Amino acid sequence: MILAPELRAQIEEIAGRYPDRRSALLPALHLAQRSLGGCVQADGVAEVASILGLPLAAAFGVQSYYTMFNRQPIGRYHLQLDVNVPAMLAGADALLAHLEQVLGIRAGQTTPDGLFTLSTVQDLGSCGTCPVLQVNDRYYENLTPARADELLTHLRRGQMPDWQPEAAWGSSCNILLRRRGNPKARELAEYRKTGGYQALEKALGMTPEALVAEVKAAALRGRGGAGFPAGMKWGFLPKEGNRPVYMICNADEGEPGTFKDRQIMEFDPHLLLEGLTIAGLAVGSRLGFIYIRGEFAWIAEILERAAEQARQAKLLGNDILGRGKEFEVLVHLGAGAYVCGEETALIESLEGKRGCPRVKPPFPASAGLYGCPTIVNNVETLACVPTIVQHGAEAFKKLGTPNNHGPKIFGISGHVKRPGTYEHPLGTSLDALLAEAGGVQGKLKAIIVGGLSVPILTAAEAAGLKMDYDSCLKAGTMLGSGGVIVMNETTSIPAVALRAMEFYAHESCGQCAPCSRGSHTVLALLRRLVAGRGSQADIEAVLHLCKRIKGSTLCPTGDAFSVPIEAMVRKFRPEFEALVR
Amino acid sequence: MKLTIDRTTVEAQPGQTILQVARAHGIYIPTLCYHEKTGAASKCRVCAVVVEGMRGLQLACSVPAKDGMVIHTDTAEARDTQRLVVNLLLSTGTHDCLACEKNGVCELQDAAYHLGIMKPAFVIDSGRGEERPDDSSAFIVRDHARCIACGRCVVSCSKNVINRVLDFGYRGSETRVICDDDRPMGDSSCVQCGECVQLCPVGALVEKKAIGKARTWELSKVRTTCPYCGVGCQLDLHVKGEQIVKVTGVEEGLPNRGYLCVKGRFGYDFPYAEDRLKTPLIKENGAFRPASWDEALDLVASKFKDIIAQSGPDAVAGVSCARSINEDSYQMQKLFRAVFRTNNIDHCART
Numbered sequence: 001m002i003l004a005p006e007l008r009a010q011i012e013e014i015a016g017r018y019p020d021r022r023s024a025l026l027p028a029l030h031l032a033q034r035s036l037g038g039c040v041q042a043d044g045v046a047e048v049a050s051i052l053g054l055p056l057a058a059a060f061g062v063q064s065y066y067t068m069f070n071r072q073p074i075g076r077y078h079l080q081l082d083v084n085v086p087a088m089l090a091g092a093d094a095l096l097a098h099l100e101q102v103l104g105i106r107a108g109q110t111t112p113d114g115l116f117t118l119s120t121v122q123d124l125g126s127c128g129t130c131p132v133l134q135v136n137d138r139y140y141e142n143l144t145p146a147r148a149d150e151l152l153t154h155l156r157r158g159q160m161p162d163w164q165p166e167a168a169w170g171s172s173c174n175i176l177l178r179r180r181g182n183p184k185a186r187e188l189a190e191y192r193k194t195g196g197y198q199a200l201e202k203a204l205g206m207t208p209e210a211l212v213a214e215v216k217a218a219a220l221r222g223r224g225g226a227g228f229p230a231g232m233k234w235g236f237l238p239k240e241g242n243r244p245v246y247m248i249c250n251a252d253e254g255e256p257g258t259f260k261d262r263q264i265m266e267f268d269p270h271l272l273l274e275g276l277t278i279a280g281l282a283v284g285s286r287l288g289f290i291y292i293r294g295e296f297a298w299i300a301e302i303l304e305r306a307a308e309q310a311r312q313a314k315l316l317g318n319d320i321l322g323r324g325k326e327f328e329v330l331v332h333l334g335a336g337a338y339v340c341g342e343e344t345a346l347i348e349s350l351e352g353k354r355g356c357p358r359v360k361p362p363f364p365a366s367a368g369l370y371g372c373p374t375i376v377n378n379v380e381t382l383a384c385v386p387t388i389v390q391h392g393a394e395a396f397k398k399l400g401t402p403n404n405h406g407p408k409i410f411g412i413s414g415h416v417k418r419p420g421t422y423e424h425p426l427g428t429s430l431d432a433l434l435a436e437a438g439g440v441q442g443k444l445k446a447i448i449v450g451g452l453s454v455p456i457l458t459a460a461e462a463a464g465l466k467m468d469y470d471s472c473l474k475a476g477t478m479l480g481s482g483g484v485i486v487m488n489e490t491t492s493i494p495a496v497a498l499r500a501m502e503f504y505a506h507e508s509c510g511q512c513a514p515c516s517r518g519s520h521t522v523l524a525l526l527r528r529l530v531a532g533r534g535s536q537a538d539i540e541a542v543l544h545l546c547k548r549i550k551g552s553t554l555c556p557t558g559d560a561f562s563v564p565i566e567a568m569v570r571k572f573r574p575e576f577e578a579l580v581r
Numbered sequence: 582m583k584l585t586i587d588r589t590t591v592e593a594q595p596g597q598t599i600l601q602v603a604r605a606h607g608i609y610i611p612t613l614c615y616h617e618k619t620g621a622a623s624k625c626r627v628c629a630v631v632v633e634g635m636r637g638l639q640l641a642c643s644v645p646a647k648d649g650m651v652i653h654t655d656t657a658e659a660r661d662t663q664r665l666v667v668n669l670l671l672s673t674g675t676h677d678c679l680a681c682e683k684n685g686v687c688e689l690q691d692a693a694y695h696l697g698i699m700k701p702a703f704v705i706d707s708g709r710g711e712e713r714p715d716d717s718s719a720f721i722v723r724d725h726a727r728c729i730a731c732g733r734c735v736v737s738c739s740k741n742v743i744n745r746v747l748d749f750g751y752r753g754s755e756t757r758v759i760c761d762d763d764r765p766m767g768d769s770s771c772v773q774c775g776e777c778v779q780l781c782p783v784g785a786l787v788e789k790k791a792i793g794k795a796r797t798w799e800l801s802k803v804r805t806t807c808p809y810c811g812v813g814c815q816l817d818l819h820v821k822g823e824q825i826v827k828v829t830g831v832e833e834g835l836p837n838r839g840y841l842c843v844k845g846r847f848g849y850d851f852p853y854a855e856d857r858l859k860t861p862l863i864k865e866n867g868a869f870r871p872a873s874w875d876e877a878l879d880l881v882a883s884k885f886k887d888i889i890a891q892s893g894p895d896a897v898a899g900v901s902c903a904r905s906i907n908e909d910s911y912q913m914q915k916l917f918r919a920v921f922r923t924n925n926i927d928h929c930a931r932t
Contacts, residue, residue, distance in 0.1 A: 042762050055739070056770070057748035060762035064750045337752075354749060359623045359643065510730065510749070510756030512624045513613075514662075517669035520754035524705035541703055548665040551637055552626055 002043045003051075007035050011051050017330060019244075019287075019370055021052050025062055025352035026335050028052065029069055030294070038078065038136075039070035052352075065354040065509075066335035067121070068294045075110045075117035077155050080134040083120045084256040085452055085499050086127035086413035086485055095131045096120065098145040102152065115156065122503045123256045123338070124295055127413035127483065128420045129165040137297040141165035168420030169263065170436055173399060173407035175387050176380060177423040179268045186302060188309040191270040197315055199386035203278045204323045206389075211282035215385065217393035219405050223260075224250055224341070224378030225451065225480045227469040234283050236365035237373050246369040247285035248350070248376045249276050251292035252334055252341040255560075256452040256503055257483030260409035261379035263421045265292070266299050268383075269306035273329065275382035277316065278389055280327040283375050287328055291346050294335040304331045338507035342555050343376035344368075345509065356509045357555035380409060401427030404468035408479075412437040414486035415444075426468040426479075433467065433484065442488035446572070450480025452500050453560035455567035456493075477567075493572035494579055497565055498526045504561035512554040518545055519561055526565075529579050539576050542569055582648035587655055593646040600628055600641040603654070610654050611663050611692035613670075614731035615642040616780055618741060618832075618839070622732050625670075627692060629662040630654045638662055660696065667692045671701035673754065675726035681784040685797035688782035689729060717767030720789050720847040721778055725757050728785035734758060734777035742840065746771045758785075775846040779829055779839060790847065791819075791827040800826055804834075807845040811903040811930050812836060814845050825849045889921060898925030 001008075010031060015024035028048045032040045040048070040063065049059035063069045070078075081099065083092045100106055103116055110117040126132045129141035133148065140151055142165055154161045171177040179185030179194060191197070203211055216231030237245060249272065253261045264272055272290070280288045292300050307329050310316045318326045337355040339345045344358035347369050368374025384406050388396045397405045404426040410433050413419045417438025424433070430449065434440060444459040449467065455477045457465070465475050472479040487496065505519040525542050528534040546566035549558045569576055582593050586608050593602040598621065603610050613625035621642040628641040633651040635644075638659060641652075653659060670676070670689060678684045714724040730749070735758060738747040746769055750759035760769035778786045800819040807814040815834030819827045828846050830839035851857060861877035862869035872880075888896050899921075901913040910928060917926040 045762055055745035055748070056761040057746060057750075057759055058739075060759060061748040061750045064759075064763070065752045354752070359621075505753060508753040510752045510754065511732070512626055513666050513670055513729070514626050516730070516754050516756060517673045518665075520673055521669055521703050521705055525703070528705075545665070545703075548661055552629065552662050552665065554623055554626070 001047065002036070003032060003047050004035065007031060008047075008051060011048070015052060020351065022054060022352035023332075023350060025052055025054065025059065026066070026294075026333065026349065029059075029063055029066075030333060030335065033069060038074045038076075039072055041071060054352075058353075062352065062354055066294070066337050067506075068336035073110075076115050077135050078117045078119065080119045080121045080124070081107075082122070082124040082126070082130060082132050082134075083499070084123045084503050085448075085496055086256055086419075087123075087130040087132065088495070088499050089414040089485070089487065089491065090130035090419075092131040095133075095143060095145060095148060099148060102149065116152075121336075122506050123254055125253055125259050125262055125293060126165070127257055127259045127485070128411055129167050130413065130419075134295060135160065137295075139165070139295075139298075141167070168418040168437070169422065170420070171423035173423050173425060175407045175423070176264055176268075176271070176383050176409055177421065179271070180263060182267075185268050186270075186306065188270060188306070188313060188315075191268070195390075196270050196386075197274055199390035200274050200277055200315065201321065203281055203389050204321060204325060208282050208284055211278065211389065214393050215282065215388055218384075218388045218396040219393075219403065220381065220384055220388060220396070221404065221406075221469060222378055223380035223384070223408065223481070225255075225453075225478075227479065230377055230381050233365065233377070234279075234375055236363065237283055237375065238366060241373070243372045244287065245283055245285040246372055246374040247276065247280040247283055247288040248343075248346065248369065248374060249288065249290040249379055249382055250341060250343065250346055250376050251290050251296070251379045252338075252346060253379070253481070254293050254338045254341055255481060255483065256500070257411065257413055257448060257485040258451045258481040259411045259413070260421055260482060262296065262299060263409060264379055264383045265296070265303060269303050270310065271383050271386065272303070272379055273306055273310055273316070275385035276329060277310075277320070277327050278385050279375070279377060279382055281325055285375070286326045287330070289350060289369075290329060290331045291340070291350055292331060292333060293340075294333050297333060300331050300333050307331065337509075338503075339509045339555070339557055342557070345555070346376060347374060354509070356511045357557075359554060399425040401425075401466065401468050401471070403470055408467070408482050410467060410482045410484055412484045412486065414484075415441040415488040415491070416486050417441055424467075427466050427471065430462055430465040430467055430484070434486065437486075440486055440488055442490060444486065445489045445491055446487045446493065448477075448483075448485040448487075448564070450478045451483035452485070452503065453564055454478040454480045455564055456496075456571060458571055493568050493575050494526070494530050497568045498523075498530045500568075501526050501561060501565060504557065508557060509555075512558075514549045515553040515555075515558040518549045518553075518558065521545060522549075522561070522565060529576060532579055532581065534580055536577075536580055539569065539573070539580065542566075582646070584646055584648065584650040584652065586652045593648075597646045598642055599630065599632070599639070599644050599646055599650070599652055602646045603641065608654070609695055610641045611667065611695060612642060613666075613688055613692065613729060613782055614733065616733050616782075619733045619736040619780065622736070625666060625729070625731055627663050627666040629659050629666075631656045631659050663692070664696050664698060664702075667696055667698055668702040670729050671698065672703040672705060674729065675724075676701075676783075680793075681727070682787040682792055683781075683784035683797070687784060690783075715765050715767075716789060717765035718769075718771060718773060718789075719767070720773050720843070721766060721771075721775060722787050722789045722792065723758075723766055724785050724787075727783050728758060729783055730756055730758070731782060733780040733782065734786060737776045737780050742774055742776050744770075744772060744774065747777060773843040773847065774841065775843070776830075776840055779841075788827045788847070794824070794826045795819075795821040804831060806906075807841070808904055809842075809844045809848070814841055816841060816845060818849070825852070885921070894921050894923040895925060897921055897923060899927075901926070901928040903928050903930035 011028040015021040107120045131143045132141045184190040220230045221227040340349045340355040345355040349355040364374040447462045469479045501523045505523040508516045508519045510516040525538045546562040549562040591606045612628045614622040629638040631653040632639045716722045760766045803818040814837035815831040830841040832839040860871045863872045899917045901910045914926045
């Protein structure tokens with residue numbers, strides 16, 4: 001046996017926490033990888049599979065799906081550099097070249113002494129503090145070549161320094177980022193001292209129907225990207241039946257440009273727990289999950305610690321505040337897969353499977369996790385729930401513009417002087433946001449306002465834009481996650497398109513043909529164009545593919561790349577033409 | 582109920598999908614991942630059709646037929662999407678039909694033919710052509726470069742046959758069907774039932790022994806009952822001249838609905854074995870000599886008579902072969918009970 005008896009016992013214990021043992025597959029692979037020195041090879045996978053009673057092919061299929069699972073030995077320090085669009089705009093390519101030179105290896109290789117493995121990765125969810133390097137499970141942000149050298153010196157001495165990022169933030173709403181600057185806010189006592197859990201106390205005195213009605217009345221639109229009304233989603237649950245209802249928090253933010261949920265989870269974890277618990281009470285759920293991206297392991301620990309404090313204070317458990325209501329939360333770590341941000345892929349992943357989206361219908365509200373009624377809401381959405389319950393829907397609706405109510409965290413990255421996260425009412429002007437972020441470095445050329453998957457805007461199109469769902473739609477783009485990527489006149493749009501396509505081709509789950517084969521083909525064509533070996537026909541082929549892929553895939557991932565790439569080519573066509581000789 | 586597909590009104594049964602209705606009436610809709618045994622997967626996206634009154638393209642494999650539905654499989658929009666998918670699959674795999682075993686019965690080739698695709702629209706280096714096919718197993722050759730990841734083999738192995746050897750591994754355009762932890766099929770726990778080969782729509786999974794033996798159109802099918810055990814699986818011998826080239830299970834036939842075991846599917850060499858018995862043999866002085874059937878049967882009958890005369894009917898016993906048909910087994914027990922007057926009769930499949 002390659003897994004130690006204690007580890008096997010731990011896997012057994014974790015398997016017992018879930019309604020279905022298979023859900024323990026990702027946690028088990030994480031644990032095995034940590035205990036086996038950074039990789040799990042065939043014998044380890046076979047043992048994990050046998051503990052959980054899974055076919056070997058299913059376990060290996062899962063292990064090989066997620067990028068964080070290593071199947072080959074790696075160096076003692078795994079240096080993973082984010083190279084996607086916001087990182088690229090912040091100089092990640094130069095840092096990669098520097099690291100390759102200093103370490104004497106290329107990305108994907110390990111130093112001969114076995115100390116360092118260098119990898120490039122697609123988005124670490126810290127676009128405001130790029131370039132960012134993940135070393136094992138710790139982030140090092142705001143890196144420069146000099147800082148990287150300093151870090152390597154520490155690592156060579158066997159030390160992992162504790163460097164805090166210098167992240168800019170601001171808030172005019174004081175709801176979601178209210179405690180952002182308070183380092184003690186992670187503690188339950190401090191959270192309660194600043195008004196926390198009052199909304200939960202109020203919710204305990206309300207009926208589930210009244211809670212749903214309040215959130216419906218607040219017209220809270222889902223902050224994950226789609227903007228679908230959360231209260232309406234809750235209302236889709238079947239009214240009768242004896243199947244358990246599951247409440248899932250989607251904390252898998254991983255689209256380049258998006259780094260907002262992290263601000264809540266890392267700095268105000270109880271706000272999320274409170275929102276999730278109220279949502280659980282509203283939908284009649286007794287078990288909730290926070291599915292958090294695997295790279296945020298330390299944030300998962302923060303959440304687990306907060307949940308434990310809440311449990312101790314009877315804010316979670318089978319008798320919340322002595323009022324006879326029951327709700328428990330499990331924090332579940334993903335393992336590197338953007339598509340798991342799609343709710344049905346997330347559910348599959350939570351069930352211990354490959355993160356491939358399901359065919360809808362059925363929708364999760366009728367058949368979700370373990371085939372039971374399930375609600376999936378984004379972190380920021382749930383974090384809005386306490387204020388709605390505490391102060392009422394009307395107060396919430398005072399913020400924002402008609403049909404676009406409440407606070408929103410905008411993550412601003414790229415060519416601005418103070419990239420960071422800024423909380424303002426929906427409908428705040430883009431110009432004001434850019435000004436708060438220190439203004440554009442140089443001259444604004446183009447801007448992506450809702451995360452990488454929305455159509456790019458030219459500087460002219462972006463002028464005067466109001467940052468809410470409806471205004472963005474009217475302007476030919478989408479608010480999405482509110483991840484704003486700013487590009488100045490030095491930016492090459494074909495290079496951005498190529499980098500974006502590298503992300504989506506890497507993240508396509510691979511199950512449906514137009515997405516997996518389409519992303520691969522568009523990537524190949526863009527690579528050829530950017531390398532100067534392309535033709536006019538290649539530009540046409542990219543446009544043709546994007547037009548046809550849109551709407552033809554099993555899940556929204558096909559649209560997530562075809563729509564923005566088409567917009568980049570269409571709006572900046574001369575730049576693509578200039579590459580064709 | 583009635584619905585209209587491409588201006589033709591057809592009859593539909595409740596519970597049928599658009600695709601099932603179309604197939605029942607001989608209307609071709611290109612489809613690659615659907616198989617009635619593995620169900621609608623909605624993965625290839627090639628059966629995109631227009632349904633009047635429904636927004637966007639619909640998948641014929643997944644949408645239930647409704648009375649009065651008006652469906653178009655051949656609008657410009659539907660055809661564009663159908664062509665897109667087939668073009669992408671052709672561009673990102675190695676689909677050289679010339680020496681492919683599936684040439685002529687390939688569903689991807691059929692789709693390309695019906696959609697008028699002469700060659701792949703996108704010329705890119707797929708990187709898939711360099712990998713050698715996996716011929717490590719006894720009877721099946723796997724070629725990832727030809728695989729379109731439809732998933733029929735994975736579903737059949739894991740959910741229908743429940744051998745649970747195959748699954749999808751890796752992701753994105755690198756997604757591939759794996760055996761166990763992605764080892765060669767010959768080193769895996771695969772028992773070579775071959776159901777995956779039978780369901781594969783393209784040349785990614787083929788019968789090893791059939792390679793190079795015949796073009797598909799040279800084969801004629803001879804339906805028969807599997808000679809091995811008493812289950813009586815129905816199979817088709819694919820015959821070129823006097824030679825069996827391969828064997829498939831009869832999909833619409835009971836009791837096996839196309840499923841076969843390794844013996845039934847691949848153990849068809851014995852009719853051609855040089856050392857098989859062609860005449861009865863009689864042992865004399867410690868050595869066998871060929872004999873005629875009349876001589877051999879006369880000898881056996883006289884020995885039985887001698888034994889029964891000397892020691893009574895219970896001194897003999899009969900074991901009927903389980904591979905015999907029911908009628909032969911009936912005659913056998915009749916011979917022992919009514920003629921020999923003994924109940925010592927059994928057959929070899931008793932456990």
